[in-house]
Amino acid sequence: MYDVYLNERNDLLVVPRGNSIPIDLNRNWRKKRIVRSVSEQIREDVRLYGYHRRKLPLSRSMKTLAEKQA
Structure with missing residues (x-):
């Protein structure tokens, strides 16, 4: 079994x-x-x-928001 964590940078x-x-x-x-x-x-x-770490992709709504701000 594994513990899964997220941080503020996704x-x-x-x-x-x-x-x-x-x-x-x-x-x-x-x-x-x-x-x-x-x-x-x-x-x-x-x-x-001893661990696995990766950057998760932004969700569609977050991508749309980022595109509007650019």
Whole structure:
């Protein structure tokens, strides 16, 4: 099982359940949920590095808002 976190910059962090957030990634992470299964890529990253981190894409509404402001 894995813990899933999000931060204010819309980054995704996945760590094994019960593990702490790596010290070099320690920002304002908010715990979103606990998941039982993840993709092979995430599982491999967690196995190799102890965590998986990636930038999530903006939602359509956020993209539209950003385009209007530009």
